[in-house]
Every structure is written in structure tokens, then in C-alpha cells.
Amino acid sequence: MNKQKVLFGGTVIIAVSLVAAALVALVLLAIGASPLATYKTILTGPLSDLFGVTEVLVRSVPLLLVGLGIAISFRSGILNIGAEGQIQMGVLAATAMALALPGLPKGLLLPLVLLAGALGGAVWGGIAGWLRARLQVNEILSTVMLNYIAAQIHTFLLRGPMLDPNELETGSGTPQSMRLPDASFLDQIIPGTRLHTGLILALVAAVLVWVLLWKTTLGYRMRAAGAGAKAARYAGIPVERYLIVAMLLAGGFAGLAGAVEVTGVHHRAIEGISSGYGFAGIVVALFGGLHPAGIIPSAFFFGILLIGADMTQRSASVPANMVLVLQGVIILAIVSAQSFLRNPYAQERVLRWMARLVPAWLKSKKGAQS
Amino acid sequence: MTAAAEPISELKLEGITKRFPGVLACDGISLDVRRGEVLALVGENGAGKTTLMNIIMGLYRPDSGSISVNGEVVQFRAPGDAYARGIGMVHQHFMLVPNMTVAENLALGLKDLHHFMRLDIKGAAQKIREVSERYELPVNPDAYIWQLSVGEQQRVELVKTLCLGAKLLILDEPTSALTPQETDDLIERLQRMASELAIIFISHKLNEVKALSDRVSILRHGAVVFNGHTANHEPSELAALMTGHEVTLPRNEGSGLQGTPLLSVRQLRVRGDRGNFALDGLDLELRAGEVLGVAGVSGNGQREFADALAGLRPVESGEILFQGRNLANKTPREIIDSGMGYVPEDRQTEGIVPSFSVKDNLILKDFAAKKFSKLSFLARKSIDRNAEQLKEQFDIRCPSTSTATGALSGGNIQKVILAREIARGPKALVAVYPTRGIDMGAQEFIHSQLLERRREGIGIILISEELEEVMNLSDRIAVIYKGRILKVLSAVEATRERLGILMAGLADTDPPPAAGASSLPAAGAAHE
Numbered sequence: 079m080n081k082q083k084v085l086f087g088g089t090v091i092i093a094v095s096l097v098a099a100a101l102v103a104l105v106l107l108a109i110g111a112s113p114l115a116t117y118k119t120i121l122t123g124p125l126s127d128l129f130g131v132t133e134v135l136v137r138s139v140p141l142l143l144v145g146l147g148i149a150i151s152f153r154s155g156i157l158n159i160g161a162e163g164q165i166q167m168g169v170l171a172a173t174a175m176a177l178a179l180p181g182l183p184k185g186l187l188l189p190l191v192l193l194a195g196a197l198g199g200a201v202w203g204g205i206a207g208w209l210r211a212r213l214q215v216n217e218i219l220s221t222v223m224l225n226y227i228a229a230q231i232h233t234f235l236l237r238g239p240m241l242d243p244n245e246l247e248t249g250s251g252t253p254q255s256m257r258l259p260d261a262s263f264l265d266q267i268i269p270g271t272r273l274h275t276g277l278i279l280a281l282v283a284a285v286l287v288w289v290l291l292w293k294t295t296l297g298y299r300m301r302a303a304g305a306g307a308k309a310a311r312y313a314g315i316p317v318e319r320y321l322i323v324a325m326l327l328a329g330g331f332a333g334l335a336g337a338v339e340v341t342g343v344h345h346r347a348i349e350g351i352s353s354g355y356g357f358a359g360i361v362v363a364l365f366g367g368l369h370p371a372g373i374i375p376s377a378f379f380f381g382i383l384l385i386g387a388d389m390t391q392r393s394a395s396v397p398a399n400m401v402l403v404l405q406g407v408i409i410l411a412i413v414s415a416q417s418f419l420r421n422p423y424a425q426e427r428v429l430r431w432m433a434r435l436v437p438a439w440l441k442s443k444k445g446a447q448s
Numbered sequence: 449m450t451a452a453a454e455p456i457s458e459l460k461l462e463g464i465t466k467r468f469p470g471v472l473a474c475d476g477i478s479l480d481v482r483r484g485e486v487l488a489l490v491g492e493n494g495a496g497k498t499t500l501m502n503i504i505m506g507l508y509r510p511d512s513g514s515i516s517v518n519g520e521v522v523q524f525r526a527p528g529d530a531y532a533r534g535i536g537m538v539h540q541h542f543m544l545v546p547n548m549t550v551a552e553n554l555a556l557g558l559k560d561l562h563h564f565m566r567l568d569i570k571g572a573a574q575k576i577r578e579v580s581e582r583y584e585l586p587v588n589p590d591a592y593i594w595q596l597s598v599g600e601q602q603r604v605e606l607v608k609t610l611c612l613g614a615k616l617l618i619l620d621e622p623t624s625a626l627t628p629q630e631t632d633d634l635i636e637r638l639q640r641m642a643s644e645l646a647i648i649f650i651s652h653k654l655n656e657v658k659a660l661s662d663r664v665s666i667l668r669h670g671a672v673v674f675n676g677h678t679a680n681h682e683p684s685e686l687a688a689l690m691t692g693h694e695v696t697l698p699r700n701e702g703s704g705l706q707g708t709p710l711l712s713v714r715q716l717r718v719r720g721d722r723g724n725f726a727l728d729g730l731d732l733e734l735r736a737g738e739v740l741g742v743a744g745v746s747g748n749g750q751r752e753f754a755d756a757l758a759g760l761r762p763v764e765s766g767e768i769l770f771q772g773r774n775l776a777n778k779t780p781r782e783i784i785d786s787g788m789g790y791v792p793e794d795r796q797t798e799g800i801v802p803s804f805s806v807k808d809n810l811i812l813k814d815f816a817a818k819k820f821s822k823l824s825f826l827a828r829k830s831i832d833r834n835a836e837q838l839k840e841q842f843d844i845r846c847p848s849t850s851t852a853t854g855a856l857s858g859g860n861i862q863k864v865i866l867a868r869e870i871a872r873g874p875k876a877l878v879a880v881y882p883t884r885g886i887d888m889g890a891q892e893f894i895h896s897q898l899l900e901r902r903r904e905g906i907g908i909i910l911i912s913e914e915l916e917e918v919m920n921l922s923d924r925i926a927v928i929y930k931g932r933i934l935k936v937l938s939a940v941e942a943t944r945e946r947l948g949i950l951m952a953g954l955a956d957t958d959p960p961p962a963a964g965a966s967s968l969p970a971a972g973a974a975h976e
Binding site for chain 2: 293294295296298302305306308309310311312313314315316422426
């Protein structure tokens with residue numbers, strides 16, 4: 079019986095993915111591109127050489143870190159849409175820490191910088207968590223609004239107090255911070271590419287999140303608070319406290335992602351450094367089933383999409399923003415598949431409709447099932 | 449859609465079969481019901497009653513078999529098709545919008561009232577008045593749904609269904625949320641209506657089946673196992689057919705031994721959700737080794753009382769002394785740790801985390817205890833062992849202890865909760881509506897468990913509106929009315945009539961004739 083259910087669920091998900099792909103194909107047709115060629119470029123282009131693969135991995139790192147934090151918050155019953163702002167606060171905190179202590183040895187400075195990034199994000203996430211727990215402020219509203227505030231702070235600091243003095247001297251005025259001391263850099267894994275040890279850090283984080291959520295009493299409490307707040311309250315779990323903990327952790331992971339981007343890729347704080355990872359991370363987490371084992375491949379897949387979209391822009395003149403369309407359609411597809419699997423009446427209607435269109439096909443399927 | 453076709457003289461189902469992935473929900477079911485007749489459809493949870501009715505209403509289509517109305521084979525694709533042939537259903541969970549009036553709720557479903565840019569609410573109200581007069585179902589079309597008691601909402605559902613042109617009514621467990629008085633009242637009204645209509649009455653309460661129906665069909669595992677005239681069979685016989693074995697609900701054969709006082713509640717005042725005092729000076733005393741029944745029409749403070757005992761609702765004044773310690777306004781955790789067990793009212797959302805496995809729900813209160821965790825890591829082995837042991841001991845029927853608890857039947861979910869609470873070795877146990885909506889087999893098990901704990905010396909507060917249950921299990925019965933205990937009767941003194949009168953808030957001098965007991969004052973009290 080369970081096997082059949084899994085089979086049915088799998089069929090639905092594949093069907094929904096095909097529908098999603100077809101919808102995006104329509105958009106591609108509308109802008110005059112060839113869907114097949116575009117899909118081919120997006121999905122195979124990035125993996126055709128070592129450089130492509132390392133770039134995909136570089137993109138996967140922040141996606142994975144943000145996705146893990148999102149999974150913690152969603153599992154605990156709080157919908158964190160604020161990763162974008164939390165990344166930016168992480169970037170600022172990490173940069174400030176690295177620039178403030180330039181003389182420290184690497185073994186000390188790098189951990190401090192990463193920790194500062196995580197704390198910056200945690201504070202920003204914690205605000206939304208506290209507002210929800212103590213004042214019942216809807217976390218979707220507060221996190222979205224905090225994104226705007228973080229963006230303004232980020233812009234203000236990079237154009238004002240944290241602006242690189244060199245930029246003022248040369249007069250180019252690019253809004254960015256000073257270059258970080260070398261002792262704060264994450265090492266490269268493969269020389270000549272941008273792939274850095276942040277990847278290992280993110281993979282270790284994935285294992286830790288899995289342990290936290292499924293192996294510890296803290297994770298048990300958080301999941302209970304998220305999956306059944308009322309029952310958790312009756313069982314003596316102070317649900318509100320764990321909402322705050324969840325948001326601190328979710329913000330911390332996003333902030334860490336920001337710190338990793340600074341120390342691993344850009345080596346200074348620049349504008350647009352979060353480049354949408356905060357929102358893409360939500361899709362990554364949902365696509366990965368809010369479970370680290372799913373989020374790792376999911377982050378890799380979305381890394382491919384991001385690089386692939388860049389490639390189609392160059393080769394097939396399809397705008398790279400098409401990846402946003404893809405992300406949107408994927409979210410719609412996941413959400414519809416989930417609600418479809420929860421609604422027996424809708425399933426009945428679709429099956430009936432299919433039975434009218436393809437009776438022979440259904441018959442053979444039934445034969446195979448029983 | 450409303451211009452109901454010719455009145456139904458007969459609805460006939462033949463060989464209805466419906467298969468879901470892995471489940472045979474209906475297995476060749478044949479039934480028929482005629483005008484002027486009440487057919488009771490009886491079966492345990494999961495026997496296929498609801499699926500069958502959804503097939504009649506066109507929500508599902510059968511894999512094989514046919515439905516015919518007045519001898520003509522029909523195929524319904526949606527509930528609208530069923531209504532067009534005069535078949536209507538009142539669902540167990542009411543389908544009403546609380547912040548709309550009765551007339552507006554009807555207008556939702558009546559397409560002829562929807563004119564261009566205008567909704568004919570007056571027409572809806574007029575229609576409601578006609579129908580409610582004709583069938584003697586008093587309903588005020590201008591009342592908002594949230595103002596009505598559950599019994600009144602039930603009448604609104606009936607009137608709504610009749611207004612939509614139904615001549616054959618399917619009632620899915622219509623009494624499950626009603627008080628005893630409201631139930632008696634509904635059954636009386638249905639009896640009067642039955643002469644002009646056909647009614648399919650779904651229930652597993654056999655005394656109601658006995659009181660109302662002409663014929664009874666019993667479903668078990670998706671198949672009809674019995675058809676017969678209700679008058680010729682005793683409820684106990686029907687119960688055995690329904691469950692597949694003899695069922696005797698256990699009774700408290702108490703020796704009247706009185707234990708030491710365990711819990712005393714003094715002058716408890718607690719606010720309800722609307723800010724009024726839902727508990728207004730409640731006094732109660734529980735002794736070790738007794739079952740204290742709290743009977744009352746729902747909405748008289750039971751929910752607030754239970755919440756206050758669990759630490760989930762602030763206490764304005766008064767004390768909850770448990771073994772000499774005041775638990776008023778302590779946190780749920782402190783109350784749990786002091787030895788208080790709790791079986792909450794809404795088992796799906798308050799008793800368990802539905803998506804958690806059975807074994808995880810069994811440690812919901814004790815995951816941090818030494819037994820189940822080491823250095824704040826969960827001790828999976830002892831959690832598994834605990835689950836296997838309790839599954840055995842409490843006869844929890846689940847494919848494995850890793851199954852999501854929400855997928856189990858109501859009875860098994862309740863067993864999970866009871867197992868968890870009892871395994872913690874509580875000194876007192878508060879059970880709120882512990883068998884509401886649960887089939888008889890599980891009910892029997894839960895009752896005998898409660899009585900066994902009583903023998904072990906646990907004090908049990910049983911909050912229930914099922915008079916049978918309260919009277920079967922309790923040593924003493926406290927009647928709650930408007931947030932106070934009106935009177936405490938010993939089990940010997942308590943009769944159905946006397947409790948009914950007390951629950952309606954009438955003074956307990958000498959019992960007036962029973963006729964007055966079951967009418968409207970009780971319904972009025974419920975929403976004050």
C-alpha cells in the first residue's frame with residue numbers, strides 16, 4: 079500500500095514537473111527562443127567543463143547555506159522570507175570584523191569573521207522571531223520589511239562609512255568596502271578556479287542541521303512546535319521560545335552565507351553581493367523537501383540553473399532573468415503538487431478526466447498495479 | 449437546480465464498488481431507501497460509510513455498480529447533479545460561513561438568487577421561513593451563524609439542504625456535536641419530517657438508530673453485512689454485527705471506597721475567549737481512586753476549566769490545589785511535572801502532532817527525560833522500545849510505530865494519547881471528551897483503561913457530554929452550568945432525567961415531568 083502511494087506521489091511530481099517545463103517553454107516561445115535549445119544549454123552547458131562545474135559549485139554554496147536556514151525556520155513553523163536582508167547584514171558584520179582586526183593570524187581571524195557574519199544574520203532574523211513570538215507580528219511581513227531596511231543599511235554603509243578610501247581618491251566611487259586582509263580568505267580548493275573551502279563548510283553544515291533537527295531534543299522541540307503548535311503547547315513546550323531560536327538559526331545561516339561570499343569569492347563587500355540568493359534559497363529548500371539530504375542536490379541543481387541561464391544569455395540570447403521565471407514556476411509546481419496530493423476529490427476528478435481521455439492507458443496501468 | 453424534480457420515491461444502489469490505491473473502500477454495496485422511510489447506515493470508522501455517501505453525491509464515481517432514482521439509472525458528476533434529482537447531504541462538519549447570516553449562507557448555494565449586480569437576500573429569507581414553517585424547524589434567517597448554538601446550526605444545515613430542493617436527506621453523524629437535549633430534539637423533528645421525505649441516517653450511536661430508523665444496514669470493511677428492520681433487533685445485537693464481536697461497555701462497579709483528597713479547585717475564575725468569565729467561582733474536589741464526571745451542555749465552561757487545569761489559560765482568581773500545591777497560573781511544564789495527566793478535547797491538534805510518527809508522539813511530554821535522551825540527543829533505541837511496548841500494551845493498531853500518527857483512525861490516535869499519559873504514571877488524569885467520535889471497539893478499550901487506572905488509585909476527571917459515558921464510569925457526577933458546579937450527585941442518585949434537568953440549569957428540587965427536560969432552554973444556554 080505504501081509502495082503504491084509513493085509511486086502515485088512520484089508520478090504526480092513528474093507530471094507536474096513536465097507541466098512546469100511546458101509552461102516555461104511557452105514563455106520562451108513568446109520571446110522567440112527555441113525551448114529545446116534553451117533547456118539543453120541550461121541543463122548541460124554548465125557541466126561540460128571543469129570551469130563550469132566549479133562555478134556551479136560556487137553558486138551552490140550560498141544556496142545550500144541559505145536553504146538549510148530556511149528549512150530550520152519552515153520546519154519550526156515560521157516562514158522566513160528575510161534571508162536576503164540577513165545575508166546583507168552578515169556581509170556587513172563579517173567585513174567589519176575582518177577590517178577591524180587586520181593583524182590577527184588566519185587561524186583566529188577567519189573563524190571570527192565567519193562567526194561575525196552568522197551573528198549579523200542571526201540578529202536580523204531574531205528581530206522577526208522576537209516580534210512574532212512576543213507581539214504576534216506576522217513574520218512574512220516583518221521579514222520582507224526587514225529586507226528593505228537591510229538593503230538601505232547596506233547601501234548607506236558601502237557608500238558612506240565603509241566606502242573604500244581608494245575609491246574616493248581615484249574618484250571612481252564604486253560603492254564597495256576595502257579589500258579584506260588575506261588572512262580572512264577561504265582557501266581555494268582547485269587552484270585557478272573560484273571554488274573555495276566554503277563548499278566543505280556548507281556540506282558540514284548540512285550534516286549538522288540534519289543532526290540538530292532529527293537527533294537532538296532541541297530539534298525535536300522545534301519540529302513539534304512547527305508541525306503542531308497546539309499539541310506542543312499542551313505537552314509543555316514553550317512554542318514561542320522556539321520560534322525565536324529558529325529565526326536566530328535561520329538568520330545565522332543566511333548571515334554565514336554572506337560571510338562566505340565575502341571571504342570566499344569577492345574578498346570585499348560590494349553592492350548586489352546577495353544577488354537574490356535569499357529568495358532562491360527558499361525555492362532550494364522547498365524543492366529539497368525541507369530536508370538536508372534533499373537540499374544538497376537541490377542547491378546543486380539551482381546552481382546549474384543560475385550558470386545555465388548566464389550561458390543562454392550569451393549563446394541563445396535568452397535573458398538570464400529567465401531563471402527567475404523558472405524559479406517561480408517551480409514554486410507553483412511544488413505547491414500545486416503538494417495540495418493536489420492532499421485533496422482526494424481533486425485526484426478523483428483528474429483520474430476520471432484521464433479515464434475518459436485515455437481509457438486503454440488507464441486499464442494497463444491498473445493491471446500493473448494489482 | 450432548485451426546481452426539484454419529481455419527489456423521490458426510491459433511491460437504489462446496486463453493487464457499488466470503489467477502490468482507492470491499496471484500499472477497497474466499498475465492496476459491492478447494494479441499498480435502497482423509499483419515501484417515508486428512515487434508513488440507518490451503521491458502521492465503525494473506516495467501514496466505508498462516508499465514501500459511499502460521497503459516491504451518491506457525485507463527489508466520487510464508483511468503479512462499478514449503479515445508482516438509480518425512481519427506477520431510472522443516474523450518473524452524478526457533482527453534488528449539483530444530485531441536488532437536481534432531490535438528493536441532499538448534511539455533512540458531519542457544518543458547511544456554514546460563521547460571519548454571515550443564515551439567509552446569506554443559503555444564498556451562497558442558490559444560483560437563482562444571483563441576479564445581475566444584485567443578490568436577493570430577501571428571497572432567501574422568505575424561502576427559509578417557508579421551509580422552516582413547513583418542517584417545523586425554527587430558524588431565524590437574520591441571525592449570524594456565530595451567534596447560534598451547535599444545535600441551531602444543525603437546524604440551519606437541515607433547512608439549507610431542504611431549501612436547495614432535497615427530498616432525500618443524507619445525514620452524516622448529525623448528532624456527533626449535539627448535547628443530549630439537542631439530540632432528543634433533533635430526533636423528534638426528524639421523525640416528523642420522515643413522512644414526506646426519505647432519510648439516510650449515518651451513525652454509530654445505536655440508541656439513536658433504534659429511536660429513529662425503520663430499517664438498518666450495517667457496513668463492515670466496505671461491505672454490507674446486515675440488512676433488517678430496526679424494530680426486530682436489540683442495540684447489543686447491532687453492536688456485535690457492527691464490530692464483528694460482542695461489545696459490552698464496562699461499568700464502574702465502584703465499592704464506594706473514598707481515597708484521600710487529591711485535587712481541590714476553589715472559587716476558580718477564568719475568562720473565556722470573549723473576555724467574559726467563563727468560569728465564575730467553580731468549586732470541585734477530586735479524591736484519589738475515583739472517577740469524577742463533569743457533565744454539562746458544551747459551552748458552559750468545560751473548555752476553559754480544562755485549559756486552566758492544563759496551564760494554558762490564565763486564572764484570574766481562585767486556586768487549583770493539587771496535593772497541597774497551588775497550580776493556578778503555573779506553566780504547562782510545571783503542571784505536567786507535578787503528575788497531572790491530560791487527554792485533550794481535540795485529539796488531532798491538541799493531543800498529537802499529526803505528522804510525527806507514533807513513537808515520536810509517545811514521547812511528546814518526555815523527550816527530555818533521562819530515559820529518552822542523553823546529553824540532549826534523542827535516545828532512539830529506548831524510544832523505539834518504549835513505542836513497541838506501549839503499542840502492545842494499549843493495542844494501538846498501526847502498520848508500524850514509524851507511521852505518521854495523523855494517518856491513524858480516531859480510536860487509535862486516542863489510544864496513543866492515553867498510552868502516553870498513562871505510561872507517565874500520573875497521579876491525576878483529566879480526560880476531555882475522551883471517546884467523542886470513536887467507534888465502539890476503541891471506546892470499550894478506553895473505558896476499561898480508565899477504570900483500571902481508577903483501581904490503581906489515580907483520580908480521574910472525566911469531562912463529557914455523553915450521559916451514558918459519564919453515568920457508566922463515574923463515582924460522582926458534577927453538573928457544570930454557566931461556569932459553576934450546580935450540584936454534585938453520587939452515581940446512585942444520578943439518573944438521565946435528573947442530569948438532563950440540572951444541565952439545563954433548572955434547580956434540582958423535585959424532578960418535574962420529563963417532557964419539559966429535553967426542549968429548548970438547553971439550546972439557549974449553549975451560546976450565552
